[in-house]
Amino acid sequence: MNTSRLMHIFQRIANNKTLLAIVLVFLIALVAYSNSFHCAFHFDDFRDIRDNTAIRNISNIASWWKMYPSRALAMGTFALNYWLHGNNVFGFHIINFLIHVINGLLVFWLIRQTFRTYRFLSDSNEQHTWLLALIGALVFVSHPVQSQAVTYIVQRMASLATLFYLLSLNVYIFARTQVAVPGKRILLFALSFLSALAGMLTKQIVFTLPVVVILYDLIFLVHLPFSQLLRQKKIYLLLTGLVALLLIVPFRESFNFSILFRTIPPQQGHAYAITGMSYLLTQFRVIVTYIRLLFLPINQNLDYDFPIAHHFFEWPTMLSFGFLLALFIFAIVMVHRNRFIGFGILWFFITLMVESSIIPLPNVIFEHRLYLPSIGFIFMLVGIFNISYLQKHAISTCALIILVLTTLTYQRNKVWQTELTLWTDVVNKSPDKARPQYNLGLAYHNSGDDEKAIVHLQNSIRLNPLMLEPMNLLGIIYLRQDKFDEALACFNTAIEAQPAYPEALNNRGLIYMARDSFQVALDNFNETIKADSNYALAYQNRGDVYKLMSQTELAMRDYNTAIRKDPAFARAYYKRGLLYLDDKAYNRALADFRLATTYDDKMATAFYNEGICLYQKAQFDGAIAAFTAAIEADSTHEKAYYNRSLAYAYYKKQFEKAWEDVQQAKARGYKVDMTYYNTLADHFSKTTHQ
Numbered sequence: 001m002n003t004s005r006l007m008h009i010f011q012r013i014a015n016n017k018t019l020l021a022i023v024l025v026f027l028i029a030l031v032a033y034s035n036s037f038h039c040a041f042h043f044d045d046f047r048d049i050r051d052n053t054a055i056r057n058i059s060n061i062a063s064w065w066k067m068y069p070s071r072a073l074a075m076g077t078f079a080l081n082y083w084l085h086g087n088n089v090f091g092f093h094i095i096n097f098l099i100h101v102i103n104g105l106l107v108f109w110l111i112r113q114t115f116r117t118y119r120f121l122s123d124s125n126e127q128h129t130w131l132l133a134l135i136g137a138l139v140f141v142s143h144p145v146q147s148q149a150v151t152y153i154v155q156r157m158a159s160l161a162t163l164f165y166l167l168s169l170n171v172y173i174f175a176r177t178q179v180a181v182p183g184k185r186i187l188l189f190a191l192s193f194l195s196a197l198a199g200m201l202t203k204q205i206v207f208t209l210p211v212v213v214i215l216y217d218l219i220f221l222v223h224l225p226f227s228q229l230l231r232q233k234k235i236y237l238l239l240t241g242l243v244a245l246l247l248i249v250p251f252r253e254s255f256n257f258s259i260l261f262r263t264i265p266p267q268q269g270h271a272y273a274i275t276g277m278s279y280l281l282t283q284f285r286v287i288v289t290y291i292r293l294l295f296l297p298i299n300q301n302l303d304y305d306f307p308i309a310h311h312f313f314e315w316p317t318m319l320s321f322g323f324l325l326a327l328f329i330f331a332i333v334m335v336h337r338n339r340f341i342g343f344g345i346l347w348f349f350i351t352l353m354v355e356s357s358i359i360p361l362p363n364v365i366f367e368h369r370l371y372l373p374s375i376g377f378i379f380m381l382v383g384i385f386n387i388s389y390l391q392k393h394a395i396s397t398c399a400l401i402i403l404v405l406t407t408l409t410y411q412r413n414k415v416w417q418t419e420l421t422l423w424t425d426v427v428n429k430s431p432d433k434a435r436p437q438y439n440l441g442l443a444y445h446n447s448g449d450d451e452k453a454i455v456h457l458q459n460s461i462r463l464n465p466l467m468l469e470p471m472n473l474l475g476i477i478y479l480r481q482d483k484f485d486e487a488l489a490c491f492n493t494a495i496e497a498q499p500a501y502p503e504a505l506n507n508r509g510l511i512y513m514a515r516d517s518f519q520v521a522l523d524n525f526n527e528t529i530k531a532d533s534n535y536a537l538a539y540q541n542r543g544d545v546y547k548l549m550s551q552t553e554l555a556m557r558d559y560n561t562a563i564r565k566d567p568a569f570a571r572a573y574y575k576r577g578l579l580y581l582d583d584k585a586y587n588r589a590l591a592d593f594r595l596a597t598t599y600d601d602k603m604a605t606a607f608y609n610e611g612i613c614l615y616q617k618a619q620f621d622g623a624i625a626a627f628t629a630a631i632e633a634d635s636t637h638e639k640a641y642y643n644r645s646l647a648y649a650y651y652k653k654q655f656e657k658a659w660e661d662v663q664q665a666k667a668r669g670y671k672v673d674m675t676y677y678n679t680l681a682d683h684f685s686k687t688t689h690q
Contacts, residue, residue, distance in 0.1 A: 021134050025104045028402065029097065029141040032409040036151045037093045039416040043302070043439070044154045048078070050087050053536075053566045055079040073202045074157040092153045099159045100141060100150045106166035107375060108137035111382055113173045114340070117220040132385055135398045136378045142405040144297045144412045149371035151416045152302075157203045158371045164199030165206050165372060168192045172213055176221055205354050205372055212350055219335055219343050264360050274308060279360035281309035284320035286365045287356055291327075293370065294377045297408055302422060303439075304365045305430035324349075340386060344379030351376065419443035427456070434464030442473060450477045468494045472504050484511050500531040506538045513545055521545050536566035540575060552579060570600035577609060586613045597629070604634035611643060620651040638670035645680075655683050 041050045049055065054067040055078045064075040077095065085091040111133035140146070149158045175188035199206030264274040274282075286306065293300070309317045327345060335342030351373040355361060385398065415425045423440035430436050441456035454477060460470035475490030488511050494504040509524030525542040528535055543558030556579055562572035577592030590613040596606035611626030627644035630637050645661035648654045659680055666672045 017130050021108055021130070021137065022105060024134065025108065025137050025141055026101055028138050028406055029101050029104060032142050032406045033093075033097050033100070033147075033150060033413060035410060036147075036413040036416065037090055037097070039089065039093065039151055039413065040418050041087075041089060042152060042416065042419065042422055045152070048075075048154045049082075049092070052078070053534075053568065055082050056566075056568050058083040070201070071157050071203055073198055074160055077156065077160065089153070092156075093151070096150050096153060096156050096159065099156065099163055100146065103159060103163050103166060104137045104141035106163065106170055107140045107378060108133045109170050110166060110173070110375075111136045111379070113170065113177065114220055117173075117177060131395070132382050135385060135402070136382045138402045139381060139405065140374065140378050142402050142409055143294075143374065144300065144405060144408040145293050145367055145370050145374060147300075147409055147412045147416070148302065148366070149368040151413055152368065155368040155371075158205070158368045161199050161203035161206050162372045162375075164195045164202060165209055166375070168195035168199065168209060169213060169216065171195065173216070173221070176217070205351065208350050208353055212347060215343065215346060215350070219339050262360055264362055272308075274360065274364070276358065276360045278308050278310055279364060280358055281312055281314075281317050282306065282364050283356040284317055284324060285309065287324060287352060288320045289365065290352070290356075290370050290373070293367065294374060297405070299429065300367060300412060301426060301429045302367075303363075303426050303430055303433065303436050305433040305436075306365050308364070334383075338383045338387070340383030341380050342383075344376040344381075344383060347376030347379060348373045349376075420447060432463060434460045434467050434470070437463060438467065438470040438473070441470065445473060445477060450481070453477060466497070468497055468501060468504070472501070472507065475504070475507055479507065479511060479514075484514065487511055500527075502528045502532040502535050502538065505531060506535065506541060509538075509541060509545075513541070513548070518545050518549050534565050536562040536569050536572065539565065540569070540572045543572075543575060547575075547579070552582075555579060568599045570596045570598075570603055570606070573599070574603060574606045574609075577606070581609060581613065584616075586616050589613050590617075602633050604630045604637050604640070607633060608637060608640045608643075611640065615643065615647060620647050623647050624652070636668055638665045638668035641665035641668070642670050642672065646676075649676075649680055655680065 052067070054063045055075060057063065058076075058079040061076075064079045065072040068075050078092075081092050081095060112129060115129035115133070149155045169192075171188050171192040175185045175192065179185045179188060196206060196209050199209065262276055264279065289304075289306075307316070312318065312321070328349060331342045331345035331349075333342070334345070352369070355369045385394065415421055419439070420443045423436055423443050426436040427440045437456045437460035441453040441460060444450070444453035444456065454474065457470045457474045457477075460467060461474070471490050471494045475487045475494070478484075478487035478490060488508065491504045491508040491511070494501050495508065498504075505524050505528040509521045509528065512518075512521035512524060522542060522545055525538050525545065528538040529542070532538070539558045539562035543555040543562065546552070546555035546558060556576065559572050559576040559579070562569055563576070566572070573592045574596040577589045577596065580586075580589035580592060590610060593606045593610040593613065596603055597610065600606070607626050607630035611623045611630065614620070614623035614626055624644055624647050627640045627647070630640035631644070634640075641661045642665035645658045645665065648661060649658035662672060662677055662680055666677070
């Protein structure tokens with residue numbers, strides 16, 4: 001493409017203000033999140049996405065719908081991602097990023113539409129309002145507080161719910177203000193309703209939408225005084241429809257009012273329970289923290305060690321409540337003086353109601369809960385910028401703010417790169433909380449540094465003895481170090497605290513299997529399956545015991561069950577393939593080994609045995625390719641070198657390659673057939689000197 005063509009395109013974009021806004025929002029978001037597309041899975045990503053068998057089959061709607069009925073559409077998007085590219089994080093991040101960009105554009109549209117309501121028609125300048133809407137959208141997409149809802153993959157639930165929320169509100173406003181044809185207006189209202197319903201099936205925060213729609217209508221759209229408003233039948237119809245929408249999802253899920261003021265048990269990273277009243281009182285300080293993060297987004301943290309309030313008359317609680325009350329009163333006053341500021345503050349409070357009020361959630365504070373409320377902050381900023389628009393340096397100040405926010409978001413995404421970078425950051429900021437210590441220990445364990453892992457796991461156990469995961473993982477590390485007594489002590493401690501703890505029961509079974517106490521191992525695996533009938537690993541382990549006891553039919557049954565419970569369970573396919581290989585059922589074995597490597601492309605032993613099957617079937621090119629894949633997955637796999645050498649020598653007559661491979665196998669400690677070795681050495685020597 002030549003320079004003149006590029007200049008023509010840029011000129012067209014500059015002349016089309018809507019297109020220019022789309023391009024700028026996309027580019028700023030891309031710069032802010034350009035280093036996030038390969039960030040690892042984190043925290044709940046493992047349970048809800050990476051290891052979630054419910055999303056493995058996109059056509060099995062019942063599977064992913066039943067897992068989270070209130071968030072079924074979000075789970076459906078994860079199933080779609082898995083169908084497209086498996087557990088490759090890049091695809092998940094791309095979808096999260098695009099949702100964020102769309103939300104930025106919907107914020108732009110919402111602000112533009114608001115300036116076009118009758119309240120602003122007399123004093124609105126088109127270029128002025130376009131620029132304010134653009135600034136609002138750019139602040140939204142570049143603000144680092146949004147990073148947890150965008151980069152933390154599973155929090156797509158928050159960003160996708162916000163998309164439906166904004167779409168529903170925007171379409172409603174458009175139908176109310178821009179469409180005169182009754183038929184088209186009804187269709188738009190129907191679209192708004194469906195978008196709201198989709199949002200309610202994505203995350204419960206959308207339950208606040210009817211309240212926001214009514215508030216928006218009263219502040220920006222209604223022409224009548226309040227006394228006359230009460231006489232309008234259409235207002236009552238609107239209210240009835242919105243309330244009906246509000247009740248759809250709770251009643252569909254048999255909403256249980258017992259969740260109000262419930263007590264959160266101490267298994268959430270704290271060593272103590274959190275009562276419903278303590279949760280509510282703590283939220284006063286949490287909301288103040290949220291406000292601070294919006295204005296000063298520093299010291300962000302995935303897992304805050306937040307102080308819990310126990311009664312109202314603690315100074316931090318009272319001061320926070322007083323500040324929030326004053327802010328609420330200020331919002332009511334500003335509704336009549338600067339509608340953007342007043343509405344923005346009220347939006348912030350209303351959209352936080354679900355997660356920061358009388359419904360206790362397992363964690364008192366999470367930054368992704370600010371994603372939807374932050375739009376209220378954007379409205380407030382637009383109101384402030386609108387007042388100061390004519391000041392000389394207003395635009396340059398806004399540009400500097402967006403630049404700083406974009407830089408902070410980029411820096412924040414560096415923290416999300418790996419489990420180690422994330423949890424190191426969290427432990428530095430929350431050193432006295434058990435859950436970060438555990439997760440950092442898990443990250444070190446997964447990276448192969450068990451000595452550092454042990455330190456953090458012991459810290460976690462010291463901080464919260466009631467949190468069982470660190471004890472179980474510590475036992476796993478001791479088990480892999482062949483410290484069976486220490487491992488057994490860890491698993492027994494966990495099981496004493498929770499007798500039906502499937503992971504610990506399963507791991508205790510592994511100890512007895514390693515000690516050849518097969519019946520005791522079976523008892524433990526049976527108890528594991530009784531505690532969790534869907535625990536695929538327990539079936540595979542029980543199958544291993546049956547195989548060691550030469551009960552191959554029972555082993556085959558358990559491997560089949562493990563695969564049925566988890567269709568992407570690579571290890572179970574591999575183990576079943578070994579049974580088929582023992583029976584010389586090479587086709588079936590080959591199919592299973594290929595399935596194993598499909599779901600785990602680092603499983604060298606599966607590639608190796610795939611090569612053995614192909615070798616036995618006289619498919620030597622395929623065998624060589626499989627042995628090569630095994631070596632690429634594990635460069636120390638001496639059997640793969642040796643068998644590839646045999647294939648090269650006897651069937652491909654490539655003696656130089658055969659000689660190189662047999663030397664590699666011998667150097668790695670493989671017991672080479674010396675007759676073959678010497679024969680190959682002689683042949684190689686002769687061919688070299690010819």
